[in-house]
Amino acid sequence: MVSSLTQPQVTPGSLPSDPAALRDHLQRRGVRYALASFVDLHGIGKAKAVPIDHLPDMLAGSELFTGAALDGVPQDVTDDEVAAIPDPASTTVLPWRPDVAWLASDLHLHGQPFEACSRSILGRVRQQAAAMGFRFQLGIETEFFVLRRSADGTLEPASHRDTLDKPCYDLIGLLDNLDWLDELVQAMNSLGWSVYSFDHEDGNGQFEVDFAYADVLTMADRLIFFRLMAKEIAQRHGLIASFMPKPFANRTGSGAHYNMSLADLNSGSNLFAPEAGEDGGISQLARQFIAGVLRHAPAICAVIAPTVNSYKRLVMQGSMSGFTWAPVFISYGNNNRTNMLRIPSAGSRLECRAADISCNPYLGSALMLAAGLEGIRKQLDPGPPNLDNAYTLSPEERQRRGLTLLPRTLEEAIDSFAADPLCRSVFGDAMFDAFVTYKRQEWADYHGSISEWERQRYLEFF
Known part of the structure; x- marks a missing residue:
């Protein structure tokens, strides 16, 4: 069987950095939804999806998550939610589902990097x-x-x-x-x-x-x-x-x-x-x-x-x-x-x-x-x-x-x-x-x- 996934996808390095321009770019490619994705302690992906019109809001941290519901996002049930701040350079259109884009995200709390975010931990050592x-x-x-x-x-x-x-x-x-x-x-x-x-x-x-x-x-x-x-x-x-x-x-x-x-x-x-x-x-x-x-x-x-x-x-x-x-x-x-x-x-x-x-x-x-x-x-x-x-x-x-x-x-x-x-x-x-x-x-x-x-x-x- 010949693969149907031969159309070039959106790849890092070919993306506009401006949020509105990135939204328009993805819309022209047929993307309808964007995923603000991060990982728990195990490296298992978690995400919220937004319609592509809301991508600029998502990039600004509109999507909030209750850390107490997850392994290794150490919060109490009384704590404020963490926000996923996507990295625009990581934008990847799902080859098997080209109407969805995935963005790797860092977690923030009260406008500051969340210390216990896996991706941010690597970022600090980097x-x-x-x-x-x-x-x-x-x-x-x-x-x-x-x-x-x-x-x-x-x-x-x-x-x-x-x-x-x-x-x-x-x-x-x-x-x-x-x-x-x-x-x-x-x-x-x-x-x-x-x-x-x-x-x-x-x-x-x-x-x-x-x-x-x-x-x-x-x-x-x-x-x-x-x-x-x-x-x-x-x-x-x-x-x-x-x-x-x-x-x-x-x-x-x-x-x-x-x-x-x-x-x-x-x-x-x-x-x-x-x-x-x-x-x-x-x-x-x-x-x-x-x-x-x-x-x-x-x-x-x-x-x-x-x-x-x-x-x-x-x-x-x-x-x-x-x-x-x-x-x-x-x-x-x-x-x-x-x-x-x-x-x-x-x-x-x-x-x-x-x-x-x-x-x-x-x-x-x-x-x-x-x-x-x-x-x-x-x-x-x-x-x-x-x-x-x-x-x-x-x-x-x-x-x-x-x-x-x-x-x-x-x-x-x-x-x-x-x-x-x-x-x-x-x-x-x-x-x-x-x-x-x-x-x-x-x-x-x-x-x-x-x-x-x-x-x-x-x-x-x-």
């Missing part, structure tokens, strides 16, 4: 980077499952032929899913995202779509929009797109690898590229960034791997194809995929492999960037890289090399987050307290639940 002369460039690899519900209610791959024990790069599985994949890729390219590859991943029903990196705020906005778009397009094909990190115990989980570099704010040159005489495929500045991230890795893990389920992905073994391809150690190295931080063979960037696709990209990239900037300010040294397969090293050898484990559960990660002063300084008091409280309750709820595994193992055993 400003710190700019004050140091840096622009944080980010690419996120999107891994996710697309499934169908069978007659008995269970979930299975969209293609009945997607059954290989090692399905990574499976051509038949890719072609069987090309209808919805084509629609998704065409939509992304119509928005100017420059998709450069997509493939069947290592789990049955799992796929990855890779597209061009961008400034960190733009990339975070795009990941939020991507998850919405993938769900909506999959639904049009009678399918379910899932961004759960680990839907199946015997299959690999879905990462959202952060590919990171710092650019000079003025020249745009990549500051992670090594200069003459520097070895290791990366600059001294990048090594300092690495050291900052490793120093705060346990706390960062709570934000880039934010669910109970996330820690069922961060294991060495468990998939039918062998290794899980997910890191479990706080380490960095070359093209070695067993490290938390990988330096790809092409160099000039870092890849954090601990992040999964359920993360809130505003919060995850904010804490990652803040840790890296601390490493640069303090000129930290990450020590020697790990160049070996960390999965296969003996416990004694890991200890000798100083390879320590990432948190093994959400509880461990949240304890690390709560104990790290950097987290409160980045999140602010309100979001820090809300995040810790919510995630500790999430762990308590999980720990107190009774699973089917427990019933099968114990019900008639004792």
